Amino acid sequence: MLPRAARALPLEPGKVLTVYYSRTGNTRAVAEHIRELAGGDLAEIKAAHAYPEDYRATTDQAKRELEANLRPALASDVADIGPYGTVFVGFPNWWGTMPMAMFAFLERHDFSGKTIVPFCTHEGSALGRSIADIRALCPKSTIGQGLALRGGSGGYARGAAAGREIDAWVRGLNLASAG
Amino acid sequence: MRGRLALDLLMFGLMLAAFAYQLTGNRIHEIVGAAFVALAGSHNLLARRWYATLGHRRLRAATVLNLLLLAAALLLVASGLGNSHDLFPALRGDLFDRRTHALAAYWMLVLGAVHLGMHGPMLAHLCGGDRIAPTIRRAAMLALIGLGACAAIERDLILKLSGAYAFDYWDFSHATAGFFARYVVIAGGLASLVHLARTTLGSTKRGQP
Numbered sequence: 001m002l003p004r005a006a007r008a009l010p011l012e013p014g015k016v017l018t019v020y021y022s023r024t025g026n027t028r029a030v031a032e033h034i035r036e037l038a039g040g041d042l043a044e045i046k047a048a049h050a051y052p053e054d055y056r057a058t059t060d061q062a063k064r065e066l067e068a069n070l071r072p073a074l075a076s077d078v079a080d081i082g083p084y085g086t087v088f089v090g091f092p093n094w095w096g097t098m099p100m101a102m103f104a105f106l107e108r109h110d111f112s113g114k115t116i117v118p119f120c121t122h123e124g125s126a127l128g129r130s131i132a133d134i135r136a137l138c139p140k141s142t143i144g145q146g147l148a149l150r151g152g153s154g155g156y157a158r159g160a161a162a163g164r165e166i167d168a169w170v171r172g173l174n175l176a177s178a179g
Numbered sequence: 180m181r182g183r184l185a186l187d188l189l190m191f192g193l194m195l196a197a198f199a200y201q202l203t204g205n206r207i208h209e210i211v212g213a214a215f216v217a218l219a220g221s222h223n224l225l226a227r228r229w230y231a232t233l234g235h236r237r238l239r240a241a242t243v244l245n246l247l248l249l250a251a252a253l254l255l256v257a258s259g260l261g262n263s264h265d266l267f268p269a270l271r272g273d274l275f276d277r278r279t280h281a282l283a284a285y286w287m288l289v290l291g292a293v294h295l296g297m298h299g300p301m302l303a304h305l306c307g308g309d310r311i312a313p314t315i316r317r318a319a320m321l322a323l324i325g326l327g328a329c330a331a332i333e334r335d336l337i338l339k340l341s342g343a344y345a346f347d348y349w350d351f352s353h354a355t356a357g358f359f360a361r362y363v364v365i366a367g368g369l370a371s372l373v374h375l376a377r378t379t380l381g382s383t384k385r386g387q388p
Contacts, residue, residue, distance in 0.1 A: 056262075056276060096201065096348050124281070124335075124344030129352075150343060152278075 016040025019078060020090035021102050023051060023058065026121040026151035029158045030166060031090045034119065037170045038088065047101040048073035062094040071104040081109040086144075089134070090119045092151060096128035106137040117144035117173060121151030144173055183225060184302070187295075190218045191366070194288065195359050202351045202358075209266040212259050219252060241297055248290040255283035278345035285339045292366040296373025320371035327368015330361040 016038050020031035028044070035042045049072060051058045065072070081087065089106070091098045098120075118134060120127055126148040135143055147169045150156040193215040200208050223230075229245070236242060258275035260267050295302065302308070308316060331337070338344060349358045 056273075059277070093346075093348075096346075122346070123278070124339070124346040125348035128348045129350060150338075152343075152345065154343060 015083065015085040016088070017043060017078065017081070017084040017086070018088040018090065019043045019045060019105070020088075021045045021047075021092070021099050021105075022090075023092055023099075024151070026149075026155075026157040027090045027092050027119075030119060030121060030149060030162070031088070033163060033166050034088050034090070034170060037167065038086075040084070040086075043078050044076055045078075045101055045105045046075040047099075047104075048075045059094070062099060065100045066095050066097070070100045071107065072101050074101060074104055074108075077105060077108065081111065081114075084114065086115045086117065087111065088117045088119060091121075091130070093120045093122035093125045093128050093130065093148070096125050097130045097133050103133070103137065106134065111138040112140035114138075115142045115144055118146040119169075120146070120148050121157045122148050123150070123152045145169070183222075186218060186222060186225075190215060190222065191291070193218065194291070195362055198284070198288075198347070198362055199349075199351070199358060200347070201349060202355065206265045209259070209263055213266060216256055223249075244290065244293055244297070248287070248294050251283050251286040251290055255280065255287055258283055276345070278342055281339065281345055281347070282342040285336065288362065288366060289336075289340065289369060292369035293373050295366070296370035297377065299370070299374030299377065317375070320375055323364060323371045324368040324375075326364040327366075327371075330365050330368075334361055334365070336365065 017040055018031050018035045018038065020027050020043075022028035022031070022044065031042060031044075051061060064070075089102070091102045116134060116138060118127065118130060120130060122128070127146045131143060131146055147166065149162050149165060156162055193211050196203065196211045197208060197215060203211065233242070254275075258280035260270045261272045261275040262277055262280055263270055303316075311319075334347075335344070339347070351358065
C-alpha cells in the first residue's frame with residue numbers, strides 16, 4: 001500500500017481518468033495513488049486472454065505478441081473516453097513499450113484534444129519507446145511528462161520512495177491548466 | 180603479445196555487441212555470446228600459467244579480482260545457456276533468470292575493466308601509449324574517468340550491478356553510436372582509474388598486474 005498523498009491537486013474530478021494495465025499489481029498500486037492525488041475515475045484494462053503465471057513465460061508471450069503486432073481482445077475497457085480531458089495511462093514496460101492490450105485500448109478510442117499522461121513500471125527500460133508509440137497511436141493528443149518507476153519483484157513501485165516520486169511528478173504536471 | 184591484445188580487443192567488441200540486445204535481437208545476441216565464450220576460453224588457455232600457480236601464491240587483491248571476474252564469467256555463461264532461445268533451447272531451465280544474466284553481464288563489464296586497468300603498463304607499451312608525454316597521458320585518463328562516471332550515472336550502472344534491472348533500453352533509431360560510446364567510456368574510465376590508482380600507490384611493475 002502506497003502512503004497517502006500529501007495533498008490533492010485542484011483538478012476537476014469528472015475530467016480526469018486513470019487507466020492502467022497491471023499483471024502483478026505494481027502498476028495498479030501506482031494508478032491508485034495517482035487517482036488519490038488527481039481525483040477522477042479509475043479503470044483497469046484487461047486482455048481477454050490470460051498470461052502465464054511464470055514471469056519468463058509471460059515475457060516470451062509478450063515478445064511474440066509484440067512481433068506479431070497483435071491487438072488482443074479486451075475483457076475490460078473504458079465505456080466512453082469522451083468526457084475526460086486528462087487521461088493517465090499506466091502499464092508495465094514489456095520489451096521497451098506498452099503491452100499490446102494498451103495498444104488495443106488506445107486505438108479503440110478517440111483521444112483527439114485530450115492530454116495523455118503516461119506512467120509505467122519497468123525492470124530497466126524506463127519508458128522505453130512507449131511515448132513514441134503513444135504519439136503514433138494518438139497524434140492529435142497532447143502527451144504529458146511521463147513517469148517510470150522500477151517494478152519487478154523488488155516492490156519499489158509500491159513503497160514510500162515511489163510514493164514521494166509520484167507526489168512530486170503529479171504536482172509538477174500542472175494539470176489544472178492543461179485539463 | 181600483440182596477438183593477445185588483438186584477442187582482448189575483439190572480446191571487448193563482442194561484449195559491447197552483446198549489450199546491444201535490442202539492436203541485434205536474440206539470435207545474434209546468442210551467436211555473439213558464443214563467440215565471446217570461445218575467445219574468453221582462448222584467453223584463459225593463454226593464461227594457464229596463472230591457473231597453475233594459483234595454489235602457490237598469496238591471496239593478493241589482484242588475484243581476488245581475477246577470481247571474481249572468472250566467477251562472473253561462469254555465471255554469465257551458465258545463465259546465458261539457461262535462458263537460451265535459439266542456439267541451445269534444450270538447456271533452458273529455471274535455475275537462472277534473465278535478471279541474473281544481466282547482473283553477470285554488468286559485473287563482467289566492471290571487473291573486465293578493472294582487469295584491463297591492472298595490466299595498464301603492459302597495454303600502454305603494446306599500444307605505444309608509453310611514448311605519449313606522461314602529462315598528456317594522465318590528462319587523457321582523467322578525462323576518460325570523468326566521462327565514464329557521467330555515462331555510468333546516466334546508464335544507472337550502480338542499480339544494474341545490484342541486480343535491480345533485468346532489461347536495458349536504448350533508442351537505437353536515434354543514436355546507435357552513443358550507446359556504444361557510453362559503454363566504451365565506462366570501461367575505459369574504470370580501467371584508467373585502476374591504472375592511475377596503482378601507479379599513484381606505486382604498486383605496479385612493468386608488464387605485471
